[in-house]
Amino acid sequence: MTVSAPRAAVVGGGITGLVAAYRLRRSLGPDAEITVVEASERLGGTLRTARIADGPLDVGAEAFIGRRPEVPALLNELGLSEQLVHPAGRRPLFYAGGAVHPMPPGTLMGIPSDAAALRGMVDDETVQRISAESDSPMTWRVGGDVSVAELVGGRFGEQVLRRSVDPLLGGVYSGLSDSIGVRAALPTLAAALDAGASSLTAAVTRALPPPSSGPVFGALRDGYGVLVDALVSATNARTVLGTQVVSIRGERRGWRVDPIGHVDVVVLAVPAPALARILADTVPDAADAAADIELASSVVVAMSLPPATELPDNSGVLVATDAGLSVKAFTLSSRKWTHLGDRETPLLRASLGRFGDTAALEMTDKELVEVATQDLCTVTGLDVAPVETVVQRWRGGLPQYAPGHVERVSEIEAAVRGVPGLAVAGAWSHGVGVPACVASATRAAAAVSEVAR
Structure with missing residues (x-):
């Protein structure tokens, strides 16, 4: 009896989808039929390298967290290790109150561990409020979640939010302290509060990462486009651009993916709203949770x-x-x-x-x-x-990792986990950075590989 080559569809051609397709190729072998379906007219998602001043420059994501191993390991696999570069070591400034200020020391996503950290960047009344914060009892609910604004604004006031916290959250999520939850965005702070930290300043002190001499960030010398091209080449998948997957439905063996046809396994590496639409009929519990992610x-x-x-x-x-x-x-x-x-x-x-x-x-x-x-x-x-x-x-x-985000992600993953041959991944799950997307894609590919073999 002739055994047909496994067929896999990856919906979404951003970094998550491309890594998932690459992992499937490595797992399923050269004969597997792998199709990447992307709604836009280009691959790479929010990774794009443009040419300016006769050279490459990233105009989407430009860097990744240096302490995470996923990107350097992937570059090594693809023979791109020489592309890895690190920052020159200069510090950022903050523009607040009509002047520039050095980046405050001893802060966690802009939340201060003491009043001295923000002296000069906020007014004297706010400095005094931070200093006196430890005298007020914490009202944190163990295991709960609130927006960063609710937690920090209630203790330190609006100036800390708008001048120190929001600028950093804007860089990571294009969000605001009002739209981001503590537990997903600041897990070490939530853990410190769960453990009974007596004040917010004490919790921040406990949650700060240990000092490190290593580089904070990394990047690619010639831009992320080099990584995108290498993944496409190494995967050797069929690519369908400008095509939106409307729905998937289970068949006796495998899946029907509209509009590309029958496959054995599917990885959905799309933004949360698209995930909600695709899964609305097939895995409604996952779709409902995904619909809440803005x-x-x-x-x-x-x-x-x-x-x-x-x-x-x-x-x-x-x-x-x-x-x-x-x-x-x-x-x-x-x-x-x-x-x-x-x-x-x-x-x-x-x-x-x-x-x-x-x-x-x-x-x-x-x-x-x-x-x-x-x-x-x-x-x-x-x-x-x-x-x-x-x-x-x-x-x-x-x-946006809003309050309750961790629970929403758990609901999505739990609902999908029991569906053979289907996996989900993306920046909506366990981190918006490229390393987190690589890790998410790797888990998703591993989850469906056994079914496809």
């Missing part, structure tokens, strides 16, 4: 500046949400990354857009460049016109 949009404006422009000697500037500016952060790319600093033309990225605010998406490219250059002048004093620009809009690019 998305934030953002815009990146990449610029090259005149060669003589002297950028601040910092990695970037994070902007307070009460500063009255449109840009939420500037990445001073030529200062942050040594390999970019070697170019003759200074490079930077302006980031705009937060959860619930779509104004930046509606601006024209010209308007976005004008706003970005105006805000750059306000924040750094640089009154320059860019030589070259690239505008990248990310509609629904990042999931």
Whole structure:
């Protein structure tokens, strides 16, 4: 009897889907029929490397957490280890209260462990409030969850949220302290509070990571596009672009994936709203939980500046949400990354857009460049016109880890776990960064590989 080659469909062609397809190829062998279906006209999802000033520059995700092993290990597998680079070691600034400030020490996602950390960045009344915070009893419910704003704002006040916490959450999630839950975004802080920390400052002190001499971040010398291309080549899958999967339904053996047909196994590596639509009839409990995960949009404006422009000697500037500016952060790319600093033309990225605010998406490219250059002048004093620009809009690019997110993810995964030949993965689950997406994809591929063999 002839045994047919296993057939697998990966829905979603972002980094999660591409890694899942690659893992399936490694597991199922060269004869497996693997199809990657992507709703847009390009692969890579929120990873995109553009050319500016005669060289590559990432205009989506640009870095990954250095202490996590997933990306370096994947680069090694693909023969790309020489692409790994680390930052130059410069620190970011915060723009708050009409001035720039050094990044506060002793903070966890901008939440201070003592009042001295934010002195000068917030007013004296707020400093006194932080100092006296330990005198107020904690009202944390063990095992519960609240928004970061509810926890921190109630103890430290609005200025701490808008000037210290929001800028950092905006960089990770394109979100706000109001839209992000403590337990998913700050698990070590939740654990410290569960363990009975007497105050929020005490909990932050306990939750801070131990000092490390290693690099905080890593990146690819020639951009994430190199990784995307290598995964596509190594996977050698059939790719279907510009096609949205409407639904999947189980058959006697395997799955019917509309519109591509029958396969043995399916990995759904799509954003949460798409996951909810696809699973609505097949796994309704998972669909209901996924429908509660909202998305934030953002815009990146990449610029090259005149060669003589002297950028601040910092990695970037994070902007307070009460500063009255449109840009939420500037990445001073030529200062942050040594390999970019070697170019003759200074490079930077302006980031705009937060959860619930779509104004930046509606601006024209010209308007976005004008706003970005105006805000750059306000924040750094640089009154320059860019030589070259690239505008990248990310509609629904990042999931919001709202209060209760951990439970929602558990519900999705529990509902899917009992369905043979189906797995789910993505930035909506256990982290929005590239390492977390690689780990999520690896787990999903492993979960269905046995069924496909």
